[in-house]
Amino acid sequence: MINGRSRGIQISAMVGTIALIAAACGSGATPSPAASAAPPSAAASAPASAAASAAASPAASGAASAAPAPSATPIPSAAPSAVSAAKSFAATLGHPGGQVTVLAVWGGSEQTQFLNMLKPFEEATGISVKYTGTRDEPAVLTAGIASNNLPDVAGVPGPAQLQQYTASGKLQDLSSMLNVSQYKAQTPASYVQLGTVNGKLTGVFLDVSAKGQVWYDPKVVGDLSANPPKTYPDLQNLIKSDVPSKAQAGWCFSVASGAASGWPATDVVETFMLRTYGPSVYNQWWQGKLKWTSTQVKTAWQDLGQMVSQSYGGVNRILTTNFANAGDPLFSTPPGCLFLHEASFITGLGKFANEQRGVDYNFFPFPAITPQYANAVEGAGDLFGAFHNTPQSAALMKYLTSSQAQTLFVAGGEFLSDNRNVAQYPNAMNQQLGKILSSATAFVFDASDQMPTPMQTAFYQGLLQYIQNPGQLDSILSHLDSVQSSSYGG
Amino acid sequence: MTSVAAARPAARSYAGAFRRRLGTLPKHVVVIGLMVLWLVPTIGLFVNSFRPAAAVQSSGWWTFLIHPSQLTLSNYRYVLAQGGLLPAFVNSLFITIPATIIPLFVAAFAAYAFAWMKFPAKNVLFVAVVGLLVVPLQTTFIPILQLYGTFGLNGQFLALWLAHTGYGLPFAVYLLRNFMGSLPSEVFESAEIDGASPVTAFFRLALPMSVPAIAALAIFQFLFVWNDLLVALIYVGATNPDNAPLTVILANLVSSLGSGWWYLAAAAFIAMSVPLAVFFALQRYFVRGIVSGSVKG
Known part of the structure; x- marks a missing residue:
């Protein structure tokens, strides 16, 4: 028995070893062992061609909508003119061929839209774009920077990381890759400023989102698009007169977001800071030059406290509901709330994704508190930088920042551009949001995202604590002061 | 008398078997109950994989019992293709x-x-x-x-x-x-x-x-x-x-x-x-x- 078995094992061991040696040799002989498993061209073109066929033939999208569409919001296809414009721009970049690796946080429908934008570039230049999307991007980049294993082009998590990566010498100066004067002419100065470190442009925004918007259901509150509340007291009066006759509460609000729970509340505090005290106080605050116990910051927290007290479902719902579903009661019958404070990206999340924009929901920018800061915009966005300066990555960066590619990018409906020459959005609402962003006179970036990590974490925690126990405001703020004094190195 | 005596052993053995079965019954109920509990999340996930996106977002997986017609392969199709x-x-x-x-x-x-x-x-x-x-x-x-x-x-x-x-x-x-x-x-x-x-x-x-x-x-x-x-x-x-x-x-x-x-x-x-x-x-x-x-x- 042993003999028979052991012979069997021996044979299988030999077969296994031979297979292993063969596999190892194979990988040594050819640069990419993927060739035997999955032809690179097939892997790269599979999503792109699927997207292309959806974009190219209206029949395909018609068929998709006739069958129960798996996606709640089918991605609108770009106008053929936009595609050909992008392709003819890409044709000016030459035909170097080769490939370029790209790393970013986009997945799902975002990834599809990004790859849709890249399709004309790949066709015109012969460069194949190898895209990896992961929400663990910061971890991958941190390890990559330390070990010099980096993609050619990558999304940078935020301005703080942009400074860090530029300081470490890994990010390329884009002035050698882009037509900088053209980029600056098409982009508001505040965005260019955020991508510039020590006079070097190392990051560009590929998309931006407008924070501090107020969302509502026109069927409940009435159409406010022509005549939105001008000031914050006006908005409060509206809440006083409409609650409880039109909805159970003034606001919808919730802050749960996994490990980052609390960030939606930071946006509210930031809105109040910006609208009340303007960009320079706002910037001093996240730079650590303004104390948390100062009157300004404390007042902004108390304003948040007022919003919490006017919120649907009370503290429990605020703390336990995912931010994506914060606005769901806007659409319930009877309506749970009148307004939701959230960034422009909420339109793809929660019940918003299934409702019709402009009909079931609309928005207005958060009203003025101090009149002179009425036009300041707080935003966030995805910064991109290049880690390698190759002909392929330079061509890609030129293409990504062009208004033609940006127009194609926003056509998917999920992204907004800061490029002034992007004139064509897939709907009126995005058009208006895009205009707010590209015409912003004072654009500030999300404050909490620019704080050092310990400060940001403490900010999140402090807000969760404050929402639970508003009475502890002073002790929370003085704790944040102590974090501030220790976390801003130098 | 004799009939009673004859019947008794048979009755006892039936009762014994019944008692034995009764004795193991709670054990089986508990084991089966635990197995069902253990499997419920997986079953829920399995059912949800066949429900359209809008339904998954708005209702629990068990509602498929009321609307079995909503079950679809579209999620699998999307995942495999796109x-x-x-x-x-x-x-x-x-x-x-x-x-x-x-x-x-x-x-x-x-x-x-x-x-x-x-x-x-x-x-x-x-x-x-x-x-x-x-x-x-x-x-x-x-x-x-x-x-x-x-x-x-x-x-x-x-x-x-x-x-x-x-x-x-x-x-x-x-x-x-x-x-x-x-x-x-x-x-x-x-x-x-x-x-x-x-x-x-x-x-x-x-x-x-x-x-x-x-x-x-x-x-x-x-x-x-x-x-x-x-x-x-x-x-x-x-x-x-x-x-x-x-x-x-x-x-x-x-x-x-x-x-x-x-x-x-x-x-x-x-x-x-x-x-x-x-x-x-x-x-x-x-x-x-x-x-x-x-x-x-």
């Missing part, structure tokens, strides 16, 4: 199979040596190998990436095979050494007397007798590598997405703000199919006692 899951599935196999076989072989050799051969500093070496169990693999990323960078291995399958071999070895050596150490020493002594070299003893005795442990280990290592996201992302994902395994593609079905999670159920069942097959294929080795009676040989 999500680019198929090439990644092949990549996953290509990564996982060698990354399971290599450490098993190395560990089996090492375990045999640690268990039955005599060489200096044997115990110190064994403790050092087992001590590596406590090193978190995350701390190794940067030095290994640097090393791979020198040899141009980043982004290659070989990088993952080597990495998973390294990460899997301490536990594999530990488990196999303990198993081989518990084999009856008479077997090896008599083999030695018969003139068997250590190599013969390893291939003809230690290896065949350790098949249950090796099979168990194969399952562990296979599942670890198959389900791994971080290691693949760090060594391969950033620079060569063509070689990315299933987990990378699967995680990326969700957008950066969290929409698209309704596809994950379908994707998860596709990803689970292989580990399930492996488990059921190797499962019989858990039951079969190969060691028993082996001394007779």
Whole structure:
């Protein structure tokens, strides 16, 4: 028995070893062992061609909508003119061929839209774009920077990381890759400023989102698009007169977001800071030059406290509901709330994704508190930088920042551009949001995202604590002061 | 009287059987109840993988009982076509199979040596190998990436095979050494007397007798590598997405703000199919006692 078995094992061991040696040799002989498993061209073109066929033939999208569409919001296809414009721009970049690796946080429908934008570039230049999307991007980049294993082009998590990566010498100066004067002419100065470190442009925004918007259901509150509340007291009066006759509460609000729970509340505090005290106080605050116990910051927290007290479902719902579903009661019958404070990206999340924009929901920018800061915009966005300066990555960066590619990018409906020459959005609402962003006179970036990590974490925690126990405001703020004094190195 | 006497034993035996069955009934109810409880989340996930996105978002999976017509294959269709899951599935196999076989072989050799051969500093070496169990693999990323960078291995399958071999070895050596150490020493002594070299003893005795442990280990290592996201992302994902395994593609079905999670159920069942097959294929080795009676040989 042993003999028979052991012979069997021996044979299988030999077969296994031979297979292993063969596999190892194979990988040594050819640069990419993927060739035997999955032809690179097939892997790269599979999503792109699927997207292309959806974009190219209206029949395909018609068929998709006739069958129960798996996606709640089918991605609108770009106008053929936009595609050909992008392709003819890409044709000016030459035909170097080769490939370029790209790393970013986009997945799902975002990834599809990004790859849709890249399709004309790949066709015109012969460069194949190898895209990896992961929400663990910061971890991958941190390890990559330390070990010099980096993609050619990558999304940078935020301005703080942009400074860090530029300081470490890994990010390329884009002035050698882009037509900088053209980029600056098409982009508001505040965005260019955020991508510039020590006079070097190392990051560009590929998309931006407008924070501090107020969302509502026109069927409940009435159409406010022509005549939105001008000031914050006006908005409060509206809440006083409409609650409880039109909805159970003034606001919808919730802050749960996994490990980052609390960030939606930071946006509210930031809105109040910006609208009340303007960009320079706002910037001093996240730079650590303004104390948390100062009157300004404390007042902004108390304003948040007022919003919490006017919120649907009370503290429990605020703390336990995912931010994506914060606005769901806007659409319930009877309506749970009148307004939701959230960034422009909420339109793809929660019940918003299934409702019709402009009909079931609309928005207005958060009203003025101090009149002179009425036009300041707080935003966030995805910064991109290049880690390698190759002909392929330079061509890609030129293409990504062009208004033609940006127009194609926003056509998917999920992204907004800061490029002034992007004139064509897939709907009126995005058009208006895009205009707010590209015409912003004072654009500030999300404050909490620019704080050092310990400060940001403490900010999140402090807000969760404050929402639970508003009475502890002073002790929370003085704790944040102590974090501030220790976390801003130098 | 007699009839009563005759009837009594029969009645008693019926009652006994009934009592016995009654006695085991609560046990069965509890076991079945626990099994159902245990399976409910998986069943829910399975049902949700067949429900359209809007339904998944707005109602619980059990509502399919009321509207069975809503069940659809569209999630699977989307995931397989648009999500680019198929090439990644092949990549996953290509990564996982060698990354399971290599450490098993190395560990089996090492375990045999640690268990039955005599060489200096044997115990110190064994403790050092087992001590590596406590090193978190995350701390190794940067030095290994640097090393791979020198040899141009980043982004290659070989990088993952080597990495998973390294990460899997301490536990594999530990488990196999303990198993081989518990084999009856008479077997090896008599083999030695018969003139068997250590190599013969390893291939003809230690290896065949350790098949249950090796099979168990194969399952562990296979599942670890198959389900791994971080290691693949760090060594391969950033620079060569063509070689990315299933987990990378699967995680990326969700957008950066969290929409698209309704596809994950379908994707998860596709990803689970292989580990399930492996488990059921190797499962019989858990039951079969190969060691028993082996001394007779």
